[in-house]
Amino acid sequence: MNFIKRIFTYTIIIGLILMLNNICIAQKANDPLPSWNETKHKKDIIAFVEQVTKEDSPNFIPVAERIATFDNDGTLWSEQPLYFQYYFCFDRIKALAPQHPEWKTKEPFASVLKGNIDSVMAGGINAIMEIFIAPHTGLTTDQYEKSARNWIDTARNPVTKKLYSEMVYQPMLELLKYLRSNGFKTFIVSGGDIDFMRPWTEKVYGIPPEQVIGSTVKMKFELRNDTALIIGQQKINFIDDNEGKPICIQANIGRRPIFSCGNSDGDLQMMQWTSTGKGLRFCLYVHHTDAFREWAYDRKSQIGQLDKGLDQAAIKGWTVIDMKNDWKIIYPSEKK
Amino acid sequence: MNFIKRIFTYTIIIGLILMLNNICIAQKANDPLPSWNETKHKKDIIAFVEQVTKEDSPNFIPVAERIATFDNDGTLWSEQPLYFQYYFCFDRIKALAPQHPEWKTKEPFASVLKGNIDSVMAGGINAIMEIFIAPHTGLTTDQYEKSARNWIDTARNPVTKKLYSEMVYQPMLELLKYLRSNGFKTFIVSGGDIDFMRPWTEKVYGIPPEQVIGSTVKMKFELRNDTALIIGQQKINFIDDNEGKPICIQANIGRRPIFSCGNSDGDLQMMQWTSTGKGLRFCLYVHHTDAFREWAYDRKSQIGQLDKGLDQAAIKGWTVIDMKNDWKIIYPSEKK
Numbered sequence: 001m002n003f004i005k006r007i008f009t010y011t012i013i014i015g016l017i018l019m020l021n022n023i024c025i026a027q028k029a030n031d032p033l034p035s036w037n038e039t040k041h042k043k044d045i046i047a048f049v050e051q052v053t054k055e056d057s058p059n060f061i062p063v064a065e066r067i068a069t070f071d072n073d074g075t076l077w078s079e080q081p082l083y084f085q086y087y088f089c090f091d092r093i094k095a096l097a098p099q100h101p102e103w104k105t106k107e108p109f110a111s112v113l114k115g116n117i118d119s120v121m122a123g124g125i126n127a128i129m130e131i132f133i134a135p136h137t138g139l140t141t142d143q144y145e146k147s148a149r150n151w152i153d154t155a156r157n158p159v160t161k162k163l164y165s166e167m168v169y170q171p172m173l174e175l176l177k178y179l180r181s182n183g184f185k186t187f188i189v190s191g192g193d194i195d196f197m198r199p200w201t202e203k204v205y206g207i208p209p210e211q212v213i214g215s216t217v218k219m220k221f222e223l224r225n226d227t228a229l230i231i232g233q234q235k236i237n238f239i240d241d242n243e244g245k246p247i248c249i250q251a252n253i254g255r256r257p258i259f260s261c262g263n264s265d266g267d268l269q270m271m272q273w274t275s276t277g278k279g280l281r282f283c284l285y286v287h288h289t290d291a292f293r294e295w296a297y298d299r300k301s302q303i304g305q306l307d308k309g310l311d312q313a314a315i316k317g318w319t320v321i322d323m324k325n326d327w328k329i330i331y332p333s334e335k336k
Numbered sequence: 337m338n339f340i341k342r343i344f345t346y347t348i349i350i351g352l353i354l355m356l357n358n359i360c361i362a363q364k365a366n367d368p369l370p371s372w373n374e375t376k377h378k379k380d381i382i383a384f385v386e387q388v389t390k391e392d393s394p395n396f397i398p399v400a401e402r403i404a405t406f407d408n409d410g411t412l413w414s415e416q417p418l419y420f421q422y423y424f425c426f427d428r429i430k431a432l433a434p435q436h437p438e439w440k441t442k443e444p445f446a447s448v449l450k451g452n453i454d455s456v457m458a459g460g461i462n463a464i465m466e467i468f469i470a471p472h473t474g475l476t477t478d479q480y481e482k483s484a485r486n487w488i489d490t491a492r493n494p495v496t497k498k499l500y501s502e503m504v505y506q507p508m509l510e511l512l513k514y515l516r517s518n519g520f521k522t523f524i525v526s527g528g529d530i531d532f533m534r535p536w537t538e539k540v541y542g543i544p545p546e547q548v549i550g551s552t553v554k555m556k557f558e559l560r561n562d563t564a565l566i567i568g569q570q571k572i573n574f575i576d577d578n579e580g581k582p583i584c585i586q587a588n589i590g591r592r593p594i595f596s597c598g599n600s601d602g603d604l605q606m607m608q609w610t611s612t613g614k615g616l617r618f619c620l621y622v623h624h625t626d627a628f629r630e631w632a633y634d635r636k637s638q639i640g641q642l643d644k645g646l647d648q649a650a651i652k653g654w655t656v657i658d659m660k661n662d663w664k665i666i667y668p669s670e671k672k
Contacts, residue, residue, distance in 0.1 A: 064544060141586055185546070198590045208400060209590030210521070216587060221579035221605055228608040230586050243557035250477055250566050251552060252588060254534045254545030269557055272564040 032178040035171040035328045035335075041319050042326070045175070048282045052258065053182050059280040063183040067257040069249060069270060070176070072190035072197060072214075074263035074304040075286050076205060077168040078157070080295045082117070083303060084164045085132075085192050088151050090117075092135035095147075109134070121302075129236055132193060136217045136232030141195065144232060149199040162331070165204050170335065171327045172261075172286075176205055179259065187257075189249055190214045191241035191266055195232075213252045215240045241266040246273035261286065264304040268312060275316060283318035285309055290324040368514040371507040371664045371671075377655050378662070381511070384618045388594065389518050395616040397594055399519040404595035405585060405606060406512070408526035408533060408550075410640040411599045411622050412541060413504040414493070416631045418453070419639060420500045421468075421528050424487050426453075428471035431483075445470070457638075465572055468529060472553045472568030477531065480568060485535040498667070501540050506671065507663045508597070508622075512541055515595065523593075525585055526550045527577035527602055531568075549588045551576045577602040582609035597622065600640040604648060611652060619654035621645055626660040 036042040052061040073079040093103070093112045103109035108127035111119040120127055136144055152165055160167060176186050188197060188207055194214030201207045218233040240248045246269050249257065256277035260270050263286040271283045287306065288297050299307040313320050321327070329335060372378040388397040409415040429439070429448045439445035444463035447455040456463055472480055488501055496503065512522050524533060524543055530550030537543045554569035576584045582605050585593065592613035596606050599622040607619045623642065624633050635643040649656050657663070665671060 064538070067546075194587070194590070202400070210403075210588065212590065219583050219586060221582050221609070223608060227612040228582060228605065230582060230609075246557050246564060246566060247555050250555060251530070252546065254530070254548065269564070272559060273557070273566075276563045 032181070033171065033174045035174055037326055037328055039326050041321055044319055045178075045282070045284070048259075048280065049179065049182050052280055061258055061279060065255060065258065066179075066182070066184040067187065067253055067255050068179050068184045068259035069187045069189045069213075069253075069257040069261070069274070070172075071262040071264070071267045071270070072188050072192055074288065075169075075261050075267070076172050076176075076188070077164070078160075078294060079304050080297075081159055081303075083192070084157070084167075085196050086128075087155060087158075087164075088148065088196060089131045089135055090120075091151060091155060092147060093131065096134070132215070133217050133232075133234055133236065136193075136195070137234045139232050141219070141230045141232070144195050145199045148196050152200045162333070165200060166333055167331060168204055169286075169327070170329050170332045173205065173332070175261075176207070180206065184259065185211065187211045187213060187249075187253065189240065189245050189270060191239065191244075193217075194240075213240060213248050215244075243269050245270040249273065258282070260284070262309070263288065264306050265309045268309045271309070271312070271316075271318065275318070283313070283316070285313050285318060285320045287320050287322055289322050290327075290330065292324075293330045294323060296324075368517070369507065369510045371510055373662055373664055375662050377657055380655055381514075381618070381620070384595075384616065385515065385518050388616055397615060401591060401594065402515075402518070402520040403523065403589055403591050403593040404515050404520045405523045405525045405549075405589075405593040405597070405610070406508075407598040407600070407603045407606070408524050408528055409599075410624065411505075411597050411603070412508050412512075412524070413500070414496075414630060415640050416633075417495055417639075419528070420493070420503075421532050422464075423491060423494075423500075424484065424532060425467045425471055426456075427487060427491060428483060429467065432470070468551070469553050469568075469570055469572060472529075472531070473570045475568050477555070477566045477568070480531050481535045484532050488536045498669070501536060502669055503667060504540055505622075505663070506665050506668045509541065509668070511597075512543070516542065520595065521547065523547045523549060523585075523589065525576065525581050525606060527575065527580075529553075530576075549576060549584045551580075579605050581606040585609065594618065596620070598645070599624065600642050601645045604645045607645070607648070607652075607654060611654065619649070619652070621649050621654060621656045623656050623658055625658050626663075626666065628660075629666045630659060632660075 033042055051057050051059040052066065054060060070076055073083050090112050093109055097103055097113055103113060108120045108123045108130055112131065135147065156163055157167060180186055186207055188201060188211065190197060192214050194212055194216050197214055198209040198212050201212050202209065216237040218235040218237045220231045220233055222229045222231055238244060238248070245267065249270065257274045258279065259282045260274040261284045262270060275281045275283050285306065288295050290296060297304065298310060299305065369378055387393050387395040388402065390396060406412055409419050413420070426448050429445055433439055433449055439449060444456045444459045444466055448467065471483065492499055493503060516522055522543055524537060524547065526533060528550050530548055530552050533550055534545040534548050537548050538545065552573040554571040554573045556567045556569055558565050558567055574580060574584070581603065585606065593610045594615065595618045596610040597620045598606060611617045611619050621642065624631050626632060633640065634646060635641065646656070
């Protein structure tokens with residue numbers, strides 16, 4: 001009798017364990033942000049989305065107004081040891097060099113061709129602008145697009161040796177998807193070149209070209225052999241950074257975002273534009289705190305400096321993601 | 337017996353008539369373009385949409401690439417006796433005049449305040465640009481938006497006495513809806529002011545602000561009492577007309593449209609950009625041929641001149657809608 005009782009008790013215990021396990025699996029399957037640790041930040045994101053999407057909530061926001069804007073470099077993918085687009089520009093300048101014999105002696109091109117990055121960077125913003133423009137000049141939009149697509153498919157980061165498209169943040173991919181599944185329209189608003197990003201953002205982030213906003217060079221329309229072409233000119237049109245970000249958001253979207261993500265002082269004005277609109281808003285800074293799995297930098301970094309933004313986030317109560325503690329994994333390749 | 341036979345025959349005939357009637361009603365209910373006459377043009381539009389949307393068609397185009405761009409003035413709504421935005425600008429200048437005593441003696445404002453439109457127009461493009469900019473200068477985007485929204489809700493066309501939003505073309509509303517129901521993303525690409533259109537395009541055309549492209553004034557970001565604002569500056573940023581249209585399409589959408597509609601020479605480069613992409617494309621010009629129900633004008637008109645475009649349409653085989661013969665009704669108010 002005692003034996004039967006024991007068998008019975010064990011059966012019930014095993015049953016309970018199996019049930020509990022099933023509940024855990026179900027919960028995990030329903031978790032929209034599985035790569036995020038269960039911190040306050042994750043809960044705050046989910047609470048915000050629930051508040052603006054529940055029709056009976058006092059903070060309900062209609063689908064049409066659910067605009068979410070994301071910086072790219074350092075927010076959706078890494079940006080070290082240099083903004084990835086710089087490497088693209090260096091590679092393009094090397095490829096185009098035979099057509100530009102003058103580059104051998106002309107800075108910043110001469111330093112690029114010698115692979116002397118420190119010397120390129122010493123040229124400051126003017127050197128960087130020249131490098132930004134060079135891969136466009138005289139090329140049709142189709143030609144430039146092809147060059148960006150080829151590069152993203154093959155080029156690798158000098159430190160991690162990964163493809164650049166493998167250096168996107170898995171937790172942010174989940175956040176983008178989570179927002180879209182709740183009726184948000186997700187946009188990229190980056191200081192990077194709009195034409196450099198568009199060829200691959202749909203595949204990598206699920207964001208189509210028409211929802212990518214970025215810096216631009218001047219363009220010219222031309223009919224060549226009866227075919228309409230758009231040709232890149234040797235001149236910057238607009239830099240989508242700092243004050244430029246809200247101005248580009250207004251020009252391209254025409255609504256204030258209700259959700260914005262960034263990682264640097266260049267995103268501060270976008271945060272201010274987002275947070276001071278009417279109704280509930282969410283601003284999120286990604287703080288690079290993980291020197292082991294990614295990089296750790298903020299107030300004094302040359303790349304992605306986060307100084308004023310960190311102060312403002314504290315004052316305004318914006319969410320500051322601590323990469324090391326908030327994210328279970330960084331890159332998609334770490335998924336089990 | 338003869339009597340019964342006759343009753344039987346009549347019953348069959350009545351039955352057949354009823355059946356035929358039902359078929360006609362069903363056909364009408366399924367007609368995506370009920371305000372279009374059954375001409376070649378209507379059939380060509382439907383044939384195009386069927387070819388690019390059927391998955392087994394050699395001309396199939398994936399949903400993501402189904403970009404359709406529409407001019408606004410003269411294509412989606414009327415533009416006579418003057419572009420409607422001019423009337424908005426005149427009204428705004430009158431409303432703002434107390435804050436600008438200098439306008440009493442300064443052209444083109446003095447002529448606007450006197451209601452002397454001929455004299456305003458005699459000032460040419462420079463006068464028009466000043467009038468275009470004035471309602472923006474020093475205003476926040478919210479203030480300008482409110483002024484445009486109020487105006488569209490109340491102002492009436494001097495000839496028809498209709499609200500301007502009642503002067504949209506019913507056949508084009510149907511075309512927009514038909515394209516969207518077939519996976520197309522519909523954009524406005526207008527020479528008009530982007531901020532003038534956005535407050536009402538969603539309600540009137542079903543086109544959200546982020547799918548409206550137009551001319552722009554320079555904007556400035558400002559923090560006032562800790563609130564982020566964007567303020568209109570006294571300077572044109574970009575005129576979205578002629579070559580400007582494909583350049584704006586590239587900057588804002590980043591894909592070539594596969595379907596474009598316009599009504600003037602200002603749309604020609606948009607048509608060229610659309611038609612010379614790879615794959616099946618559709619270009620449609622609205623030809624204003626109906627002096628009785630709307631207006632009749634083309635090669636020599638000051639407003640919406642269609643001269644080179646008409647020649648190019650003939651050479652390239654683009655569809656030219658003959659308003660008088662192709663459209664059953666013009667405005668939604670004519671619907672039975």
